[in-house]
Every structure is written in C-alpha cells, then in structure tokens.
Amino acid sequence: MSNILHKIKAYLYDNTLTKDNPNDFTARTISERSLNVKRICQSAVSRGGADISAASMEHATELFLKEMAYQLCDGYSINTGYFTASTTIRGVFDSPSEKFNKDKHSIIFQFNQGEKLRAEIPNIEVDILGLAEASSVILQVTDVKSGSVNDILTPGKNLKIVGSKIKIMGDDPTRGVYFVNTATQSRTQVEAFDIVVNNPSELIVVIPALPAGSYTLEVLTQYTEGSLLKQTRTASLDKLLTVE
Template identity: 35%
Template sequence: MNKLNAWLRLNPLTEDRSDYMAAPVTNGSLTIADIVKDLQNEGMEIKAETAIDIITRFNRKVAERVLGGYNVNTGLVYMRPVIKGVFRDRTWNPAVNSVYVAMNQGMELRKALADTMVEILGEQSDPIAIYTLTDSTTGATDGTLTRGRNAELKGSYLRIVGDDPAVGITFRNIDTSETVNLDAADIVLNEPSRLLILVPATLAAGEYELTVTTQFTAASKLLKQPRSVTFSEPVVID
C-alpha cells in the first residue's frame, strides 16, 4: 500500500468556508540514479551504471519512436504525438507550430493509484501554493515555457520577499540537478497571488523543477524561516 500525506487548505475558488482542497506533501525530487539506488537496496543485482545505461537507452528509444509517429505504451504511461498551432498558409511555421507529446496514465500506474491511501495531516495555515503556470506567449498551461518570454504563476502567498539567501525563484534541471536562480530584475510582477516572470533565455532544453521560496506571510512580520513550493509538474524548455 502506497501512502501519500496531504494538508488541507481552503479552496480559493469558492466562498464556502467548508470547501477544502488537499495539497500533497512533496518529499523532494528523484533522478534515475536515485531510483536505481532504491532498486539495489531492494536486492537488484545489476550494477548501477548498467541499469542507468539501459534506462537511458530505453528513454531515448521511446522518445525516438513516439516522435516518429507511434503511440507508445510503457505500462506506466501511454504517449502519443500531437502537433500544435494553426496552419493558415498550409505550411509548417516553427513560430506558431510545435510538436507536443500527450501522456496518459498506463495500467501499472492506475493499479498503483488504486493501491494508494491518503493521510490528512490537518489544516495548513497560510498555505503557499502554485495553482497554475501559463506561458504568456503561447497560452500553454501544461508546463511548457518559452525561453526569453514571460510566464505567469497564480497561487497564494507567492510574493517574493525576505533577506534569506534561499528566497527567490529557481529552475532546477531534473536530469543534471543544475540550478538556475532567476534574477530579481526578471520578476516583472510580484504579488501574493500572482507572479509574472521572464523565463531565462539561457536555460538549456530539458525538464526543470520550478520552485518559489519566500518569507512572505499575511502578518506584518516576515517568516523567520523561508518556505518553498514547487510547481506540481515538470517545466519543459524546448
């Protein structure tokens, strides 16, 4: 049985004070190497380097096949290619057209979900949260962002304030763990429920964790210790 901890917070979309949402407690991020280490702790006899090489090759081949026009079912997820944008002149225009991979839960993931229980830890006070992330250029809300363009974050208690060195917005590359700190000057709008940022033009293509860290609170004093929230989906930079 899998166990997922969660905090309750009031639903900001309604005026009903009895309407709550559950926010999962995140325990950090894991890479392929972390998962392989877990497998070794469970008794897997394959060397870590060999396992990582196999998984990396598998991922590369899956990407190659799905972007070659195949629907791919890994058991965990089901993927299919999607072409986005309008074709007004009947030709491919990279300025408005792009390729996207749609993913749905596979059978193995659905079985794991059915075998998961949620433990409510209580009501979260002054909950910091990111509800939506929108690419201001394309309007995409699936986590894809455009380098050098604006992105909008909506949520609660997001305002970036405080002197702690950790305060700010970071992009952490999921594959390499390299972290890019957003320059304070690139926070165009800084409000408790809305941030407008300029996505760094120097970000390499890949998947990132977008994290907001702040000492903001509804009270007149700042938090002694900063708190963070990470967007629920990987941020994709093409």
C-alpha cells in the same frame, strides 16, 4: 477489503484554482525526494528482488528511454502499460495552407497514466495531515504561449503562476521570482519590471532569456496577510520546468 500496500501523505491548502467556492481546499502530496533511474533500479534489486544487477537494469532502462524519445520525435504514440505518451502540436493555424512556425506554434510531449499504473490506485492509502502551515505555496504554472501546464517554459513570453501568499513584497533585496538551473544551480531572477501581475494568489511574469535546460521555480517574498514578515520565505514548484 483492499490490499493497502502504499501510503501517501498530504497537506491541505487554500484552493485558489477555483473561484466558485472561496472556502475549499486542495491536497498537495509530500514528496520526500525525487528518484532518478539509478535509484529506482537500485531499489528494484534491494527491495523488489530483480534478477539482474542494478547497473544492468539502469543501462537497459536508459537505452529504452532514449529509443522511446526517438520514436516520439517521429510522431509515434507510446503505450508501456504503465503510461502512455504522445506528441502534440500547440498553437492556432489561421488557414489550411499555413505552415508550422516555431515562433507561433510549439511541440510538447504529453504523458498520462496507463492501465497498469491505474490498477495500483486502490492499493494506496491517503493520509491527510490537515491544513498546511500558513506559508506561501505554488500550486500551478502555465506557459501562456504554449498553454503547457507545469512543463514547458518559453523565454520572452508570459508565465502565469497560481498559488497562495505569493505576492512579491518587502524590502529584502533577495525577494522576487527565480528560475534555478538544475544542472548548474545558477539562479536567474525575473526583473522587477517584468512582473506583470503581482497578487497574493497569482503572479504573471515575463520569462527571462533562459538557456535550454531544466529549471525549478522559486518565489521569495515577505508577504503575509495583514503584515510583512521579517525575513523572506520561499515557495517552490514541485515540478521541473523545461526550456527546449
């Protein structure tokens, strides 16, 4: 019998990522909040019994992460046991002599679960809470230029947004696609003429000229099946997107 130590709650949504079965669903976990390094270190002391102060642990962790980033930028692979990380070059080279071109090629960092984290999976119980309310949801975004999924944004290039009930419709002037800077909370709206594809389960938009930073993606629409809502509702991607 497994030693269940953790519980994850999730709702089911229409699976628009596969076309072979129109009646299947995908589970989306419910995240109560996002934890930063400081909060995790505080928990390690208060819950986990760490034998150093939260401030000392936070300082050491930040030093580790900074050095890890430095080594990744020099092309080294990282294996912490809990996750692996590596540097990847995206894009096509048309000849053996072609050089790296930032306008055509891109660099991304890839992270994957390691053995120690994977060993915790049997200790997790999943509680499916049933179908989510009939609201819009963003399931996945793809930066078309780099091929990055739920990660990198390339300003001036296309972003493919897959979800449910995300078609931009209605007369509310706030409807549209927004990129929200996590540091300043400034909101940049995609121009209407830069919404290239506008379907219930798929949007393709041109990414605005965003400055470097981290962003959340929001879709505001009055669309629902068969009618329009009186007010807009918001769908947010639960992953942070980055402009380098």
